[in-house]
Amino acid sequence: MHRFEARSESARAASAAEARFRIDAPxxxxxxxxxxxxDRQSEGVVNRLAEGAFANATFLTVPAGAVSxxxxxxxxxxLGDVAGHxxxxxxxxxxxxxxxxxxxxxxxxxxxxxxxEACSLKRIMTTALILTPPSTSDEALSRSLAQLRPxxxxxxxxxxxxxxxxxxxxxxx
Amino acid sequence: xxxxxxxxxxxxTGPGTPGGRLFRSYxxxxxxxxxxxxxxxxPVRVKLLSERLIAFRDSKGRYGLMDxxxxxxxxxxxxxRNEEDGLRCPYHGWKYDYTGQCIEVPSEPEESGFCKxxxxxSYPLVERGGVLWTYMGPPEKxxxxxxxxxxxxxxxxxxTSKRIxxxxxxQAMEGGIDSSHVSFLHRGDLNSDPLFKGAKANQYNLRxxxxxxxxxxxxxxxxxxxxxNADNGNYxxxxxxxxxxxxxxxxxxxxxxxxxxxxxxxDDENCWTWSFDYHPMRALTAEERRAMEExxxxxxxxxxxxxxxxxxxxxxxxxxxxxxxAGKTYSGVEGIAMQDASLQESMGPIVDxxxxxxxxxxxxxxxxxxxxxxxxxxxxxxxVAPPGVEPVHQQVRSAAVVLPPDKPFVExxxxxxxxxxxxAHASV
Numbered sequence: 001m002h003r004f005e006a007r008s009e010s011a012r013a014a015s016a017a018e019a020r021f022r023i024d025a026p027x028x029x030x031x032x033x034x035x036x037x038x039d040r041q042s043e044g045v046v047n048r049l050a051e052g053a054f055a056n057a058t059f060l061t062v063p064a065g066a067v068s069x070x071x072x073x074x075x076x077x078x079l080g081d082v083a084g085h086x087x088x089x090x091x092x093x094x095x096x097x098x099x100x101x102x103x104x105x106x107x108x109x110x111x112x113x114x115x116x117e118a119c120s121l122k123r124i125m126t127t128a129l130i131l132t133p134p135s136t137s138d139e140a141l142s143r144s145l146a147q148l149r150p151x152x153x154x155x156x157x158x159x160x161x162x163x164x165x166x167x168x169x170x171x172x173x
Numbered sequence: 174x175x176x177x178x179x180x181x182x183x184x185x186t187g188p189g190t191p192g193g194r195l196f197r198s199y200x201x202x203x204x205x206x207x208x209x210x211x212x213x214x215x216p217v218r219v220k221l222l223s224e225r226l227i228a229f230r231d232s233k234g235r236y237g238l239m240d241x242x243x244x245x246x247x248x249x250x251x252x253x254r255n256e257e258d259g260l261r262c263p264y265h266g267w268k269y270d271y272t273g274q275c276i277e278v279p280s281e282p283e284e285s286g287f288c289k290x291x292x293x294x295s296y297p298l299v300e301r302g303g304v305l306w307t308y309m310g311p312p313e314k315x316x317x318x319x320x321x322x323x324x325x326x327x328x329x330x331x332x333t334s335k336r337i338x339x340x341x342x343x344q345a346m347e348g349g350i351d352s353s354h355v356s357f358l359h360r361g362d363l364n365s366d367p368l369f370k371g372a373k374a375n376q377y378n379l380r381x382x383x384x385x386x387x388x389x390x391x392x393x394x395x396x397x398x399x400x401x402n403a404d405n406g407n408y409x410x411x412x413x414x415x416x417x418x419x420x421x422x423x424x425x426x427x428x429x430x431x432x433x434x435x436x437x438x439x440d441d442e443n444c445w446t447w448s449f450d451y452h453p454m455r456a457l458t459a460e461e462r463r464a465m466e467e468x469x470x471x472x473x474x475x476x477x478x479x480x481x482x483x484x485x486x487x488x489x490x491x492x493x494x495x496x497x498x499a500g501k502t503y504s505g506v507e508g509i510a511m512q513d514a515s516l517q518e519s520m521g522p523i524v525d526x527x528x529x530x531x532x533x534x535x536x537x538x539x540x541x542x543x544x545x546x547x548x549x550x551x552x553x554x555x556x557v558a559p560p561g562v563e564p565v566h567q568q569v570r571s572a573a574v575v576l577p578p579d580k581p582f583v584e585x586x587x588x589x590x591x592x593x594x595x596x597a598h599a600s601v
Contacts, residue, residue: 010486010519014339016442019521028530098533127533138584146579154533155387156540157581163543170531170539172174 031097039107057173062111106140116151128152175526187223197310237271239295320564331451342444349421368470372427393566417561425600442522568592572599
């Protein structure tokens with residue numbers, strides 16, 4: 001026989017008093033987030049971010065210049081880290097939980113398709129973050145969107161780079 | 174994840190707190206106008222931003238909102254007599270006008286002028302669009318009156334309700350900008366709720382259940398766009414507006430009224446969820462109004478005589494496990510509003526954000542917190558008025574539109590995202 005309770009289970013379970021009993025133990029393991037600057041301006045942003053205390057983030061850059069999707073090219077040594085070491089793209093993203101592409105509106109973003117294809121192959125979540133300097137024109141932003149939309153499952157257009165650090169903290173990078 | 178000090182800063186809104194100062198920069202919905210239906214009607218207790226207040230309407234129709242407790246011995250003025258241009262404490266007859274000024278202390282000689290030395294803290298209370306709005310900040314920084322479209326259309330075009338939510342305002346508001354939950358939690362309601370069903374857009378929703386999200390800063394807050402594939406290579410966009418600190422407006426469907434919310438702190442563990450529906454171009458039909466009154470769409474049924482939802486934490490939200498199993502509802506809770514509220518309340522009064530694990534689709538939430546923190550800091554450090562205060566930030570609309578694939582939705586749907594007199598909202 002059930003005992004009569006003046007307050008139901010939801011009422012008790014969701015109280016401030018009961019909230020104190022939430023298990024105080026880690027509920028996730030560290031994740032691996034790769035942050036890639038797609039253009040020269042974003043490289044400066046990524047270099048500054050790399051100075052922060054992000055234990056689970058790797059900060060990367062791509063080579064300047066266009067990438068022809070019609071010609072096979074080696075992904076070995078294609079990426080670079082902020083210390084100037086070269087990295088292999090597929091190896092670098094293997095096991096990543098997420099790849100964040102940082103772009104500046106209006107800048108050439110050819111590398112987005114290469115990284116996007118590699119992430120698609122490896123089934124890795126991609127986020128693109130476009131920084132829009134005050135002088136950004138609609139045309140410049142359109143060009144950037146056209147290059148990034150096919151390859152990003154989440155896209156953020158932000159006015160200041162401070163947001164990126166907040167986003168990385170929020171995602172436990 | 175948020176650090177504890179950031180979580181405290183955003184969730185605490187009592188007097189003297191940074192978050193409290195932020196909320197005290199805005200006109201806030203305080204009561205429905207029909208809670209004070211006539212001159213000299215009974216006063217109403219109101220708690221906002223952790224301050225206990227009493228609202229009344231005097232003999233001349235002037236609205237007052239002031240400290241709930243008599244300055245004499247601390248009696249609640251809810252027991253007061255609302256008579257002859259003032260609210261009189263029934264204990265010893267002290268009487269206050271609509272500004273909180275004491276105008277009679279019967280025990281003291283009138284000539285002494287003692288009553289002029291007594292004044293309860295009070296706030297302006299102004300009717301607009303069937304809502305009584307208050308501003309609880311410094312008088313010298315009082316902004317222009319609110320210009321939200323739902324409050325400026327003819328009364329027959331709109332319907333507003335409010336309900337108590339037993340959680341902090343932030344976790345409730347974050348639900349309003351968390352577009353990715355709709356495909357799960359509310360999936361049973363798009364084709365059955367009378368205020369949602371029948372729109373062509375619902376087909377896009379069902380055909381493409383994995384939307385891609387874009388978050389863009391706006392002058393007053395954020396645009397949150399959910400993109401799905403439409404016909405001929407175009408994208409179908411649902412664009413939600415968030416205006417600081419806690420206004421959200423959800424993209425419309427078909428010719429249904431458009432709707433949205435405010436989440437206003439009662440204290441740090443409870444908030445008012447305000448829900449509005451309106452149509453810019455036409456009066457609501459009798460069927461639409463009846464559906465809203467009966468708790469359909471984003472509204473709720475109430476415990477009679479209260480603003481507490483009928484389905485609430487004391488009755489386990491009337492959860493129906495058979496309906497859940499049969500797929501009629503995804504969570505077993507009936508109605509869009511209580512589907513959201515039940516889960517948000519289950520987090521506890523103030524969710525511990527140090528334990529959360531946000532993912533990429535949570536960028537709308539992350540950006541909203543970022544902007545709230547940034548605005549609070551600018552207000553505290555440099556007295557900068559936060560976004561959302563200016564009427565131009567309030568004259569916004571959500572939109573549902575089909576656009577070419579390479580266009581920034583903010584630019585391509587620029588007109589649709591602003592209030593335009595005499596023009597219908599953009600909907601599919």
